[in-house]
Amino acid sequence: MAQMIATHFLAMRKAATGFDDYPGDAPATLEEAYVIQDAALAQAPDAISGWKVGRILPPLADRYGCDRLAGPIFSPTVFPATSRSKGLVFANGFGAVEAEYLFRIGTIPRPDQISFTLEEAADHIDAVHIGIEIASSPFAGINEMGPAVTISDFGNNNGLLIGPAIPDWRSGAYADQRVTTRIDGVEVGSGTAAAFNQGAIGSVSFLLENLIARGIAIQPGWWISTGAVTGVHPVRAGQAVETDFGPLGTLHCTIAAQPPR
Numbered sequence: 452m453a454q455m456i457a458t459h460f461l462a463m464r465k466a467a468t469g470f471d472d473y474p475g476d477a478p479a480t481l482e483e484a485y486v487i488q489d490a491a492l493a494q495a496p497d498a499i500s501g502w503k504v505g506r507i508l509p510p511l512a513d514r515y516g517c518d519r520l521a522g523p524i525f526s527p528t529v530f531p532a533t534s535r536s537k538g539l540v541f542a543n544g545f546g547a548v549e550a551e552y553l554f555r556i557g558t559i560p561r562p563d564q565i566s567f568t569l570e571e572a573a574d575h576i577d578a579v580h581i582g583i584e585i586a587s588s589p590f591a592g593i594n595e596m597g598p599a600v601t602i603s604d605f606g607n608n609n610g611l612l613i614g615p616a617i618p619d620w621r622s623g624a625y626a627d628q629r630v631t632t633r634i635d636g637v638e639v640g641s642g643t644a645a646a647f648n649q650g651a652i653g654s655v656s657f658l659l660e661n662l663i664a665r666g667i668a669i670q671p672g673w674w675i676s677t678g679a680v681t682g683v684h685p686v687r688a689g690q691a692v693e694t695d696f697g698p699l700g701t702l703h704c705t706i707a708a709q710p711p712r
Contacts, residue, residue: 452475453490455474455475456474457490457491459474459475460474460588460589460604460605461491464712466711467542467708467709468711469543470543470589470590470591471591473596477596477603478600478602480599481515481598484598484600484603488602488603488605489665491604491605497526497527498525498526500611500672500673501553501675502521502522502524502606502662502674502676503522503523503584503675503676504654504655504658504676504678505519505520505598505607506518506678507519507520511598520601520602521606522601522602522606523605523608524611529610530612530613531613532613532614532704534703535705536612536704537704537705537707538610538706539587539609539710540585540706540708541587541588541609541708542709543589543591544589545588545591545594546585547594547684547685548583548585548586548632548686548692548704549586549676550630550681550696551582551583551677551680552579552581552582552617552625552680553579553580553581553611553613553676553677554576554578554652554675555578555580556669556671556673556675557576557577560575560663565660568656569650569652572653572655572656573652575655578616579616579620580613580614581696582614582676583612583702584610584611585608585610585611585612586607586608587608587709589604594607594683608676611674612702612704613674614700615700623650625699626650626651628643630643630644630681630697632681632684632694634690634693639682640681642681643680644678654675655675687706690705690706691705692704
């Protein structure tokens with residue numbers, strides 16, 4: 452079943468074809484979901500440039516026993532943020548944008564380490580940038596069926612736009628910076644990374660432990676998109692997105708339909 456679901460998601464992503472019904476029995480646990488994701492990873496043709504971490508909020512966090520989820524970000528979907536950036540979403544599927552802090556892995560953990568304090572996780576980071584995650588799946592209902600279904604299709608990721616670096620990120624001051632997202636000039640959400648359980652660096656700790664437990668070799672240079680600061684904001688082709696990180700910078704992109712590959 453896991454293999455069938457993985458193959459279907461990969462085919463629909465390649466064809467850029469949206470669909471309405473989950474292709475099989477939806478995973479009931481996060482463990483089942485990662486089995487599907489791993490099966491898809493084994494077939495995926497593209498290299499990985501990083502990982503997205505999404506937050507699981509109460510009461511679902513209590514139900515699933517975890518407050519975060521992970522999914523791969525593939526190299527062909529990662530770009531530096533410019534004034535002409537595009538965010539590609541699957542037509543007739545699900546598409547959204549998320550303002551995020553992006554952490555870059557500088558050094559890999561030692562082979563025997565399987566858990567990380569926040570300080571230990573931070574020691575493996577060599578840069579933090581502002582950015583935009585493009586959250587999109589050909590499955591239109593992915594954001595309505597809970598975190599296990601989200602995990603099963605690469606964590607609902609379809610891209611990453613990398614903005615400027617934060618020079619003094621180790622001070623932690625960025626976490627208190629209010630971030631605002633606007634779509635077509637209208638504010639749709641605002642927030643701070645300080646609201647995250649254990650902060651954005653908690654997403655780094657979670658991801659390192661998640662990948663090690665799954666037997667995935669961590670690579671230097673990988674990006675970690677640490678979670679939506681202002682919320683998950685649905686978008687459609689043609690809309691203009693602005694994520695305002697105050698003095699840290701403002702990013703822009705135009706949403707477009709993902710073409711077949």
